[in-house]
Amino acid sequence: MILPNAHPRLTRTPRRFILAVLVVVGLCGVPNGALHGQASPTVAQLRLEYREALSTLEAAVAALRVRESRFDQADDEVTVAKESGDEDRLDRAFAAAQAAAPPIRVAEARVREKNEAAEDARARLGDGLEAELDRLYAGEDTVPIEVLADLRITIVDMENELDEVRGLLLGFAFQPAILVQLRIDPTDGPNDILNKADLLERRAARHTTSISEIDGRLEGLRKRQRLQRARNTALAGVRLFDDSRVPVGPPGQAGSQTPPGRVVAPADTIEEQIRGLEQLRERWVERRDQILEQAGQFRVLAGGEV
Amino acid sequence: MRRSMCVLMLVLSVPMSVQGQIVVNDLVITAGVAGEDYSGNLPSVALAVVDSTQDASAAVGEFSGRLDATYFFDQTRRLSLTVDVGLRQFAATGFKIRDYAPREWAGSVEAAYSQTLSSWGSLVVYGGFKGRAVNDRPPMPLFLQPGYNQYNGGVTLGLGVGVVRFDVGVHGQIDSYASLKLLPQLDLLDRESAGIEVGVEVAQPSRNWRLRLFGAFEGSRYPRQPSFDAEDPFRRDNTIRTGARWTYVGSVIAAIGVEGTLNRSNSARPEYNAVSLRGELTAPLPWDMSITLITAVTGKDYLLETEFARLVPGEEADNASVAYITLARPLAPNLDARLRFGWTRAETDIGDSYYERYGVTFLFDFRPHL
Numbered sequence: 016m017i018l019p020n021a022h023p024r025l026t027r028t029p030r031r032f033i034l035a036v037l038v039v040v041g042l043c044g045v046p047n048g049a050l051h052g053q054a055s056p057t058v059a060q061l062r063l064e065y066r067e068a069l070s071t072l073e074a075a076v077a078a079l080r081v082r083e084s085r086f087d088q089a090d091d092e093v094t095v096a097k098e099s100g101d102e103d104r105l106d107r108a109f110a111a112a113q114a115a116a117p118p119i120r121v122a123e124a125r126v127r128e129k130n131e132a133a134e135d136a137r138a139r140l141g142d143g144l145e146a147e148l149d150r151l152y153a154g155e156d157t158v159p160i161e162v163l164a165d166l167r168i169t170i171v172d173m174e175n176e177l178d179e180v181r182g183l184l185l186g187f188a189f190q191p192a193i194l195v196q197l198r199i200d201p202t203d204g205p206n207d208i209l210n211k212a213d214l215l216e217r218r219a220a221r222h223t224t225s226i227s228e229i230d231g232r233l234e235g236l237r238k239r240q241r242l243q244r245a246r247n248t249a250l251a252g253v254r255l256f257d258d259s260r261v262p263v264g265p266p267g268q269a270g271s272q273t274p275p276g277r278v279v280a281p282a283d284t285i286e287e288q289i290r291g292l293e294q295l296r297e298r299w300v301e302r303r304d305q306i307l308e309q310a311g312q313f314r315v316l317a318g319g320e321v
Numbered sequence: 322m323r324r325s326m327c328v329l330m331l332v333l334s335v336p337m338s339v340q341g342q343i344v345v346n347d348l349v350i351t352a353g354v355a356g357e358d359y360s361g362n363l364p365s366v367a368l369a370v371v372d373s374t375q376d377a378s379a380a381v382g383e384f385s386g387r388l389d390a391t392y393f394f395d396q397t398r399r400l401s402l403t404v405d406v407g408l409r410q411f412a413a414t415g416f417k418i419r420d421y422a423p424r425e426w427a428g429s430v431e432a433a434y435s436q437t438l439s440s441w442g443s444l445v446v447y448g449g450f451k452g453r454a455v456n457d458r459p460p461m462p463l464f465l466q467p468g469y470n471q472y473n474g475g476v477t478l479g480l481g482v483g484v485v486r487f488d489v490g491v492h493g494q495i496d497s498y499a500s501l502k503l504l505p506q507l508d509l510l511d512r513e514s515a516g517i518e519v520g521v522e523v524a525q526p527s528r529n530w531r532l533r534l535f536g537a538f539e540g541s542r543y544p545r546q547p548s549f550d551a552e553d554p555f556r557r558d559n560t561i562r563t564g565a566r567w568t569y570v571g572s573v574i575a576a577i578g579v580e581g582t583l584n585r586s587n588s589a590r591p592e593y594n595a596v597s598l599r600g601e602l603t604a605p606l607p608w609d610m611s612i613t614l615i616t617a618v619t620g621k622d623y624l625l626e627t628e629f630a631r632l633v634p635g636e637e638a639d640n641a642s643v644a645y646i647t648l649a650r651p652l653a654p655n656l657d658a659r660l661r662f663g664w665t666r667a668e669t670d671i672g673d674s675y676y677e678r679y680g681v682t683f684l685f686d687f688r689p690h691l
Contacts, residue, residue: 103527239570241651242611244347246574246603248686249613249647249661251387252351255407255427257453257466258663259617259643284391286346 061136061143065180068136072129079122086115086298093225109232113291116298137180144177193218194309199316208317215310222303229296233289240285345690347389351407353659353684355381359462361676370418372460377415379463383682384408397437405429413459421459428452441481445490448474454499462676464667467507468499477518486522491515514541516560529571536563548588558586573604595621608650615645641667655691659684 089112096108151170158166197211253259360376385407392400406428413421431449438444454468475492493515500507516539524531543556564580582595597619605611619641647661663680 106527238605239574242574242603242605243570244349245611245647245649245657246601246613247347247389248349248351248387248657249603249645249649249659250601250615251405252385252647252659252661252684253615253643253645253663255385255405255429256409256425257427258665259615259645284346286344290344 058140058143058147061140065133065136065140068129068133072126072133075122075126075129079119079126082115082118082122086112086119089115090225090299094221097224097228109228109292109295113295116295117291119298120294141177141180144173144180148173148177194305197309199313205317208313212310212313212317215306215313219303219306219310222299222306226296226299226303229292229299233292233296236285236289236292240289243285342393344391344393345388346391347387348688348690349387350687350689351383351385351387351684352687353383353682355383355661355680355682357381357663357678357680359464359676359678361462370460372416372418374416375462377413377459377463379411379413381412381680381682382410383684399435401431401433401435403429403431411459411463413463416460418460421457421463423459423463423465424456425465426454443479443481445477445479446475447477448472462678464676464678469510470497470499471495484524484526486524488518488520488522490518492518509543509546511545512541512543514539516540530567530569532565532567534563534565537561546588548586549590550587553587556586556588556591558584558591560584573602575603576601589625590623592624593621594624595619606648610648610650613645613647613649615643615647617641617643641665643667649686652685655688657686657688659686 089108092108093105093112096104099105148170151166151173154166155163155170193215197214199208199211203211250259356378358376358378385405387406388402388404390402392402394400407426409425409427411421411423411425413423429449429451431447433445433447435443435445450470450472452468452470453466455465458465458467471494473492473494475490477488477490479486479488481487494513496510496512498507498510516537518535518537520533520535522531522533537560539560539562541558541560543558546556547554548556561583562580564578566576566578569575576599578599580597580599582593582597584591584593584595586592597617599618600616601614603611603613642665644664645661647659649657649659651657659682661680661682661684663678663682665678666675668675
């Protein structure tokens with residue numbers, strides 16, 4: 016019977032197509048067949064989860080790039096300030112670089128975390144596709160002959176998807192911008208490659224200078240830390256037993272020469288300054304080593320000169 | 322005090338792996354011995370026993386611990402904690418009546434929560450406890466401060482404009498002295514106070530120094546101390562303090578501070594003006610050594626001179642001078658040795674009468690977290 020309001024195309028739907036759909040749906044064990052890939056909702060859900068994980072990962076990577084870009088700016092400012100000979104400017108530049116380094120660690124950790132989540136989602140999708148394919152393979156012997164061709168098309172498509180999912184390599188190399196910019200072009204000759212290696216080595220030398228500057232600052236801070244500890248211990252030793260108390264009021268009265276609560280501003284302690292500089296040093300050493308490694312590879316490619 | 326020691330031991334048992342959020346700035350355990358000499362046999366109403374000796378000496382064993390740690394909630398909020406606990410055991414000789422073996426327990430806990438409000442401001446909320454107890458307190462001239470418990474807390478708001486930083490804070494404090502049956506007069510010093518303090522600090526980071534000027538007003542009441550005024554029977558004091566402190570942190574660490582005090586009361590006897598000068602210097606020496614010098618000098622002028630004794634040396638005495646020189650040298654990365662020379666000259670209950678104390682202390686500082 017043809018319903019009066021039914022779409023005319025439905026009335027022309029080939030019997031063969033309806034059968035194929037019903038078979039695939041039946042194999043998947045769910046009432047509604049998916050249009051793409053004839054997959055079960057479970058696979059469809061896994062696809063969505065995987066896409067969502069990829070999208071989150073891309074956002075985390077973008078955030079990391081922003082932080083790296085800020086660090087690069089701070090890094091450049093350190094070089095400029097050093098060349099200018101302005102100590103105050105250099106102090107400010109170091110402070111800015113120090114402040115820009117930890118967020119990169121946080122962003123990198125987030126990228127790693129999201130990368131792992133994407134890998135998990137990918138593995139789950141692969142497993143889901145395999146299970147789905149197993150069901151479809153089993154259906155090859157049981158489906159009516161007229162829909163077998165469509166089923167095989169579906170199987171091939173899903174096999175291709177599985178290959179893509181299994182073969183896809185995620186993971187991001189945390190490379191400095193200069194390594195991304197300075198890649199070997201297919202048209203580069205040995206001299207071009209050597210020039211690029213020179214550029215990389217100059218950048219690495221800049222980092223080495225910054226690292227030496229940090230080492231000097233760390234040494235100064237550690238000396239100050241030892242002095243500060245000696246002072247604190249000496250003061251605490253006489254204050255604890257009230258040995259330094261003088262008779263101008265009750266013990267521990269307010270209005271003392273130290274601000275109440277000991278801290279007026281949450282300024283960085285020496286320990287924090289040391290930790291900040293160590294983190295900055297670590298970042299620069301890591302970058303320098305990456306850059307030098309790349310430069311070495313370039314020289315090898317250019318003709319064996321390292 | 323024993324509770325404070327337990328808290329410290331508990332904190333010490335926390336594994337250092339939690340340093341992702343808790344940063345231990347310093348953790349030091351100190352043990353040492355000292356020889357001390359005291360002279361000046363003065364009467365004191367704050368002591369239950371009297372001895373006629375002019376000179377006394379003591380061998381002292383000392384054990385203490387100190388923790389300075391910070392918990393970071395995030396980049397703008399932190400909680401700083403400082404815990405000090407200590408025990409000092411004296412073996413005193415030279416007295417006529419008997420030998421004494423006083424034991425001092427002392428401890429303090431200070432916590433400060435600070436939060437950056439924006440690029441221009443910060444808020445600090447703090448609180449603390451300090452307490453001490455003395456067993457077998459000897460007569461003069463071996464003067465030891467009496468035992469007391471002290472609770473304090475307050476809020477400070479800091480506002481920074483360039484290199485200038487303003488701060489304003491309110492605070493409160495309760496002092497409770499541990500009196501004995503034979504010495505009820507110590508209770509007279511029980512005290513409750515509250516006040517406000519404003520300060521301005523100018524910093525020169527490139528020159529490594531900063532200067533803070535401050536002024537404070539404080540109201541105190543002594544609920545157990547009569548004022549000898551029938552209409553206003555208990556002592557109430559109003560105190561104004563003002564001063565300055567200059568600090569330098571560079572190749573040496575130095576601080577010099579001066580503070581003036583005007584104390585006015587509904588009881589004429591404790592009204593006084595005072596000035597105190599303090600100096601601290603820590604400098605490196607050859608062979609990895611360092612020297613720390615701590616000095617304090619005070620001058621005090623009572624508006625009304627009385628014929629009878631003041632209450633407790635340390636609070637209501639007149640003048641005192643204190644000097645400590647400490648030489649420190651690392652023996653290992655986590656072990657320092659210290660040699661400390663101490664000198665105190667203080668006027669006690671009776672005006673123009675002084676007692677003196679000399680001490681030499683040898684200490685080891687062990688830092689287990691290094």
